[in-house]
Amino acid sequence: MIDFKEKIGEIINQNVEQISKEEVLELLEIPPSYDMGDYAMPCFKMAKIFRKSPNLIAEDIVNMIGENKYFEKIENKGAYVNFFVNKELFSETVLKEVYEKENKYGATNVGKNRNVIVEFSSPNIAKPFHIGHIRSTVIGHSIYKIYDFLGFNTIAINHLGDYGTQFGKLIVAYKAWGDRKVIESNPIPELLKLYIKFHEEVEKKPELDDKAREWFLKLEGEDPEAKELWQWIRDVSLKEFNRVYEMLNIKFDSLAGESFYSDKMPRVIDIMNEKGILEDSQGARIVDLESYGMPPALVQKRDGSTLYITRDVAAALYRKETYDFYKNIYVVGSQQILHFQQWMKMVELMGFDWAKDCVHVPFGMVSLEEGTMSTRKGRVVFLEDVLNKAVDKTREIIEQKNPNLENKEEVAKQIGIGAIVFQELSNSRIKDYTFSWDKTLAFEGETGPYVQYTHARANSILKKANVDVTDDIDYSLLLNEEAVNVVRLLHDFKQVVIDAMEKYEPAIITRHIVDIAQAFNRFYHDCPILVDDENVKKARLLLVKSTRDVLKTGLSLISVEAPEKM
Numbered sequence: 119m120i121d122f123k124e125k126i127g128e129i130i131n132q133n134v135e136q137i138s139k140e141e142v143l144e145l146l147e148i149p150p151s152y153d154m155g156d157y158a159m160p161c162f163k164m165a166k167i168f169r170k171s172p173n174l175i176a177e178d179i180v181n182m183i184g185e186n187k188y189f190e191k192i193e194n195k196g197a198y199v200n201f202f203v204n205k206e207l208f209s210e211t212v213l214k215e216v217y218e219k220e221n222k223y224g225a226t227n228v229g230k231n232r233n234v235i236v237e238f239s240s241p242n243i244a245k246p247f248h249i250g251h252i253r254s255t256v257i258g259h260s261i262y263k264i265y266d267f268l269g270f271n272t273i274a275i276n277h278l279g280d281y282g283t284q285f286g287k288l289i290v291a292y293k294a295w296g297d298r299k300v301i302e303s304n305p306i307p308e309l310l311k312l313y314i315k316f317h318e319e320v321e322k323k324p325e326l327d328d329k330a331r332e333w334f335l336k337l338e339g340e341d342p343e344a345k346e347l348w349q350w351i352r353d354v355s356l357k358e359f360n361r362v363y364e365m366l367n368i369k370f371d372s373l374a375g376e377s378f379y380s381d382k383m384p385r386v387i388d389i390m391n392e393k394g395i396l397e398d399s400q401g402a403r404i405v406d407l408e409s410y411g412m413p414p415a416l417v418q419k420r421d422g423s424t425l426y427i428t429r430d431v432a433a434a435l436y437r438k439e440t441y442d443f444y445k446n447i448y449v450v451g452s453q454q455i456l457h458f459q460q461w462m463k464m465v466e467l468m469g470f471d472w473a474k475d476c477v478h479v480p481f482g483m484v485s486l487e488e489g490t491m492s493t494r495k496g497r498v499v500f501l502e503d504v505l506n507k508a509v510d511k512t513r514e515i516i517e518q519k520n521p522n523l524e525n526k527e528e529v530a531k532q533i534g535i536g537a538i539v540f541q542e543l544s545n546s547r548i549k550d551y552t553f554s555w556d557k558t559l560a561f562e563g564e565t566g567p568y569v570q571y572t573h574a575r576a577n578s579i580l581k582k583a584n585v586d587v588t589d590d591i592d593y594s595l596l597l598n599e600e601a602v603n604v605v606r607l608l609h610d611f612k613q614v615v616i617d618a619m620e621k622y623e624p625a626i627i628t629r630h631i632v633d634i635a636q637a638f639n640r641f642y643h644d645c646p647i648l649v650d651d652e653n654v655k656k657a658r659l660l661l662v663k664s665t666r667d668v669l670k671t672g673l674s675l676i677s678v679e680a681p682e683k684m
């Protein structure tokens with residue numbers, strides 16, 4: 119398979135021996151538009167070697183290279199040497215590779231089986247799995263899939279918020295006002311009600327707070343009643359969350375949440391003591407982080423109970439020992455940036471050089487159209503409702519437009535849920551956004567259903583053609599601009615996946631598959647596929663199949679299903 123970048127390196131090195139192939143590869147750029155070439159080499163850095171102006175160097179290089187079969191044109195513009203690939207060879211190279219690898223096209227083995235942990239979702243037990251959690255869940259799941267695709271050995275962890283003082287509050291509230299049957303019939307909203315009631319009552323009776331603290335200490339001390347209640351609350355909550363995970367096709371390798379680390383604290387405290395980083399502050403224990411520009415981290419309260427941040431330190435130690443990770447990724451909102459900086463610094467101060475392999479991948483906040491969501495006030499949008507509404511709406515559209523579709527229910531789920539996930543992954547993760555039902559349920563434009571539809575369309579063309587598509591075609595028949603544009607985007611897909619992995623940014627893939635779908639639809643519009651000329655038909659069909667396969671791979675990397683028909 120021809121690597122055109124490598125070729126440029128070889129050609130230049132053969133003709134201009136002062137420049138090594140590696141140097142060329144370092145220098146090569148992708149010009150901002152194709153009429154400036156497919157690759158460009160800037161010559162500014164060579165001025166010293168050749169004692170000439172960069173423009174003259176570029177001109178000399180072009181003259182020295184002369185004609186070359188891999189490039190239809192090599193020209194200099196200012197200080198740049200621009201390379202235009204031989205389109206026929208280019209299409210042949212790209213389409214042969216897609217044909218051979220099918221849904222593995224783009225699965226470059228950069229991971230080499232190294233272990234990567236992706237922690238995502240991590241909702242809090244007894245609290246709603248609300249629209250804010252969709253971000254961690256969906257972004258994290260996609261990052262997990264991208265790493266997996268690129269040959270890493272990936273471990274998906276759900277660091278459940280199943281521990282902490284709020285359980286003391288819940289137990290107090292349950293004992294005072296709760297009813298087991300009522301809760302079991304509708305767990306999260308009922309538990310939420312109890313939680314809200316606690317906060318209302320505590321305004322009048324502050325002693326409730328002391329009681330809650332007591333119950334949490336009991337839980338830490340393995341008191342049987344506290345433990346039983348906690349376990350029950352955790353079980354009913356998880357059952358709820360699992361429904362959503364099932365809808366989204368998500369499976370975790372580990373559900374080790376905060377409670378899992380409750381007995382692993384003494385060791386953390388010991389190591390911190392050994393390293394002399396722990397200080398006493400009115401009976402509580404803190405780590406002073408002032409010299410790193412951060413406020414002190416409270417790791418143990420006066421009553422001996424530990425905190426969220428301490429559990430994160432313990433979890434990181436445990437993960438290193440259990441999984442010997444190459445990278446330990448946390449997909450958690452940007453409100454927690456300081457939290458992650460603090461505990462990662464503490465791990466470093468504890469003497470663990472792998473602290474640098476822990477990565478916080480933050481994302482922006484979601485607000486509701488008017489006002490903000492807050493568990494205490496109870497104004498929340500449940501993720502499950504969002505998904506269900508999207509499926510309902512899709513079902514209606516299918517009934518109107520395509521009532522005879524097979525597997526209607528299945529397809530409605532794939533499209534409705536896919537639309538939500540796709541939209542979530544369309545924008546850079548760090549951007550804040552406002553949730554609105556209307557926007558969420560608008561399926562027009564550059565949306566998931568659009569890409570899914572393009573995939574299904576390609577699929578139905580192939581079905582209709584009813585011939586074996588092969589890569590043994592006349593590639594000179596794919597030289598028109600519409601076809602070449604599609605091929606270029608298919609070619610770029612490989613690098614796009616790697617970029618998305620390195621930047622922890624699924625949106626890079628989402629946007630690229632929208633580009634592919636648009637380019638394909640232009641091609642399809644201008645170039646009828648099932649024509650009489652057998653050679654033209656064969657050539658175009660290969661492009662259709664390649665597009666279908668890459669779209670499917672792209673969708674699967676952002677965890678959106680690709681229905682065959684819709």
Ligand code: ARG
Pocket residue numbers: 237240241242277278279430448450
């Ligand atoms: N449960 C937390 C929350 O909902 C998120 C946990 C993030 N992960 C972590 N290792 N701290 O805010």
